[in-house]
Amino acid sequence: MLFKDVYSTILLIFCAVIVTASVFDRNTKVAKDSHPVVAYIVLWLVLIWLSMVEGGQASLVGLPPIDMGLYKDSHPTTHKIMGHVNKGDTLDRYLMGRQFMVLALVFVENLCGHTIATDKPVLGMPLFVNNIFFDTGLGIFFMTAMIGKISAQVNASRCMLDYVNNIFAYFTFQVARAIEFSGLLHCCYPVQMIFAHASGQPLVSKDAPRTTSQSIFFWLRVLMSTAVLIFSFAVTLTALVEGKTTMWEGVPAWLSIVCQYDRGGTC
Numbered sequence: 001m002l003f004k005d006v007y008s009t010i011l012l013i014f015c016a017v018i019v020t021a022s023v024f025d026r027n028t029k030v031a032k033d034s035h036p037v038v039a040y041i042v043l044w045l046v047l048i049w050l051s052m053v054e055g056g057q058a059s060l061v062g063l064p065p066i067d068m069g070l071y072k073d074s075h076p077t078t079h080k081i082m083g084h085v086n087k088g089d090t091l092d093r094y095l096m097g098r099q100f101m102v103l104a105l106v107f108v109e110n111l112c113g114h115t116i117a118t119d120k121p122v123l124g125m126p127l128f129v130n131n132i133f134f135d136t137g138l139g140i141f142f143m144t145a146m147i148g149k150i151s152a153q154v155n156a157s158r159c160m161l162d163y164v165n166n167i168f169a170y171f172t173f174q175v176a177r178a179i180e181f182s183g184l185l186h187c188c189y190p191v192q193m194i195f196a197h198a199s200g201q202p203l204v205s206k207d208a209p210r211t212t213s214q215s216i217f218f219w220l221r222v223l224m225s226t227a228v229l230i231f232s233f234a235v236t237l238t239a240l241v242e243g244k245t246t247m248w249e250g251v252p253a254w255l256s257i258v259c260q261y262d263r264g265g266t267c
Contacts, residue, residue: 008146015142018133019043021122022115030112043112050105050148052172053098055156059164060085060094060173062157075165081173088207090177096185097176106144113140183221187229190222 022028023043024036031039063082072079085091118134121127133139156163163169179185196203210218 011142012146015139018122019113019139019143027115027117027120028113039112043109046105046109047148051152052168053101054149055152055163056169056172057098058153058156059160062160071161075161077170078161078165081164081170089205093180094176097180100179100185101176183224185225186221187225
């Protein structure tokens with residue numbers, strides 16, 4: 001166990017060093033277009049916020065069965081957040097918004113920390129280091145996984161009350177709710193309804209039935225979200241076909257499309 005901890009920590013430090021060196025060498029998009037200091041600061045702010053988004057999910061999903069009265073005085077901010085979470089379908093709406101936040105934060109992180117010229121040596125090391133950590137994206141991947149995701153989730157799952165007992169967690173929670181309320185992701189709701197109907201299991205909502213005005217507002221957001229999705233799909237598909245993505249050279253367009261929509265990521 002100690003050996004695993006040591007080499008994992010060394011790997012994380014090494015990745016952080018080479019990514020930082022790449023940033024200050026103006027070899028990332030944000031560093032090149034603005035300034036390395038801007039890219040470096042934004043990169044770490046995004047990683048820290050991502051850790052709150054991921055850890056917050058582990059806490060807020062695990063806390064609903066716990067009696068809120070047990071931590072009302074000891075963890076007031078957690079109690080305040082859970083007061084919202086336990087009302088109606090707030091937890092489901094929060095989860096939808098936080099998923100968008102994860103994707104958006106990782107996108108910004110890649111702009112700040114992903115190397116542009118992978119054939120440019122970093123810190124005088126041989127090019128095979130670039131091939132391993134930059135060509136494949138493993139350098140920024142390990143930073144994301146170890147700092148922004150896994151460690152946050154593990155810590156939050158063990159210390160659910162403490163992890164979200166702060167203003168930062170409350171702010172993150174409200175941002176996720178605002179994203180869901182904006183309607184950008186509302187096209188997911190008809191899909192949910194279709195799957196529920198196909199499985200023969202009706203959707204059971206904890207919210208009161210929608211009024212007429214609420215239904216109109218809901219379906220208008222569904223239409224808007226669907227239009228955004230169709231446009232985004234068309235733009236992405238065109239870019240894949242025309243080879244205007246970050247997919248490795250030599251990979252045929254049809255395989256890029258398969259990779260993109262099979263793993264739900266970006267090529």
